[in-house]
Each structure stands twice: as structure tokens, then as C-alpha cells.
Amino acid sequence: EPEVTQTPSHQVTQMGQEVILRCVPISNHLYFYWYRQILGQKVEFLVSFYNNEISEKSEIFDDQFSVERPDGSNFTLKIRSTKLEDSAMYFCANTPAFSGRSAYEQYFGPGTRLTVT
């Protein structure tokens, strides 16, 4: 069964540095999401992406964050100038379809643990 993959599994960076987190979605999935989970806390929605544009974003997803699908396969999350509070597990998720106001299953990748020092 195909799965979402993410790289790297763990990223350590210094405060103020830029990081790019990568996700390879399941091939026939069209809707993409980024979530984050601070250690011991709930999973939080960051952004959704469809047809090469952002569909929805949360308050967390400020100007320091950006997403793109540069080559039609990989889906990336960029944090321009990392802060200590950006330390978290970042999950990519995909869904195969979306119809009107109905939502479909979201399948999560294994996550990237980002540590900002």
C-alpha cells in the first residue's frame, strides 16, 4: 500500500536559519496539507494546498511560512527564519479527492522532527 514519505526525518537548525521540509505524496492524491505537533500537544493544522495554490491557512501560517509543489511531485514547506517555538514534528498529509463540502480521508506522512537551537 503506498504511503506518504517525508524528508528529512530529523532536522536540526539554528534560530534564524531557513529550512525546507519535503513531502512526497501518494501519486493519485490531489490535496495536500501541512500540520505540526509540538511535543506532547495536539496536532495543529497549518495549511492546505490544491491545484498549486493555498486553499486555507491557519493563524500559525504567517509570512515566515510558504508552501509549493515545485516539480509536480514533491510538496515542500519552507520556514524562512526559524524561531525556537518552531520546534515541532511537521506532518504532511494528502487526500485523494475532495467533493463540495465533504472531506475525505487524510493520510499522514511519518513526519519531520524540527529542532531549532
Add this chain to the structure above:
Amino acid sequence: GENVEQHPSTLSVQEGDSAVIKCTYSDSASNYFPWYKQELGKRPQLIIDIRSNVGEKKDQRIAVTLNKTAKHFSLHITETQPEDSAVYFCAASLGYKLSFGAGTTVTVRA
């Protein structure tokens, strides 16, 4: 926005007993309610979901119920086994994003 509350935060059950986790949501327009299981250091894994036009759904030892009027939904695990030990998250969705509960750490005692 949507706010999902989940209880209890921890649950310890004897192997073979049942476990019940309850969630409430705030936005009456939410129409999709998945449950995820997350083992330590691993990805959230979708285990069951229910849509707003259905009141109950069952898959082997797992069942989910939804009360739209009261805006709450529950996960029921019967005949618990040690491998059921994990953190369980409920979520509610309207549109593109999932709003998660805070999670329930389930421990099944052998």
C-alpha cells in the same frame, strides 16, 4: 473556528475490557469525524471515520458513534489488546482542514 474537546486525557484498561473516548465539537457545520491512532514517534494513522449523515459505524473491534444534535462523537474499542496502547486523537472537519482534539493516552494492562 472549530474547537474539539476530548476526554479523558488518559485511560487505563485491563486487557479484554472496553475503552471509550468522547469528543465534542463546536461548529455544527462540521461533517466529517475521523479518529487517528498514534504510536510513540510514529505518524497518526486513520483507524475509523464517520460522516455526518451516519449515526454509527463499526469496524471489527472499533466503533464510532455520532450525535449531531449534541455535537459529540465517541470511539469505542472492545476486547482491548496490548497493541491497542497508543494515543488516540479525534478530529472534526469542514472543508480542507482537520481540527484535532488533545488526545487520549490509552494503556492496556496485560
